[in-house]
Structures are given as C-alpha cells and as structure tokens.
Amino acid sequence: MISPTFAATAYDRARHAVAPAQGLPQGVTNAAADFARVMEQVDLDAAGAMTGQTDTHDLVHSIARAEIALETVVAIRDKVVEAYQEILRMPV
Structure with a gap:
C-alpha cells in the first residue's frame, strides 16, 4: 500500500517533468508558465486547507x-495532435 508520505515525495520528485521546456516560442513558454503557476497555487491551497491555513x-x-x-490545455493539446495527424496524412 502506498503511504501519503511516499505519494507526496514521488509527486515532488516528478514536478520538474512538468516544468516549461526551454527553446519554445515566448507565447508558448508564457502559457506553460501560467499553467504551472495555477497548478502550483491549487497545490498550495489544498495543502493549506488540510492544515487549516486556507x-x-x-x-x-x-x-x-x-x-x-x-x-x-487539453483542448490545445487535442488541436495540436489533430494538426499533426493531418500533416501526416498529406501526400508527399
């Protein structure tokens, strides 16, 4: 059985994987950073609610x-995948 402490530790170690990548266009980088900020804030608020601070x-x-x-983000991802699939269907 996975303990809450183990799950929290694993989550903390995996957070770097969702950080915005370097070398992307500025708009994409800003959008990814904004998304990461929103998700970080919900994490902080959830932890604060559990401890009675929020x-x-x-x-x-x-x-x-x-x-x-x-x-x-999911809608954008779906559109990107759809566009990629359309490009793959184009005759060369």
Whole structure:
C-alpha cells in the first residue's frame, strides 16, 4: 500500500517533468508558465486547507481556476495532435 508520505515525495520528485521546456516560442513558454503557476497555487491551497491555513472558499476558487486551465490545455493539446495527424496524412 502506498503511504501519503511516499505519494507526496514521488509527486515532488516528478514536478520538474512538468516544468516549461526551454527553446519554445515566448507565447508558448508564457502559457506553460501560467499553467504551472495555477497548478502550483491549487497545490498550495489544498495543502493549506488540510492544515487549516486556507479558507474553503479560496480552495474552491483555486480548484475552479485549475479545472478551467486544465480543460484549456487539453483542448490545445487535442488541436495540436489533430494538426499533426493531418500533416501526416498529406501526400508527399
């Protein structure tokens, strides 16, 4: 069975994998950094709610922002994959 401490440690070690990559266009880098900030804030608010340091209203607001951000990123990813597949179907 996985303990909460083990899960938190594994999550912390994997965070660098979702950091924005270097060498991308500035708009993409800014969008990725904004997304990472939103996700980091929801993590902080969730931890604060568990320890009693964050108001429940703030947590709910943060979760709603994270949900919108995630839906946006997924929609963009779907469009990029769709465009890539369209390029692969083009005759050479």
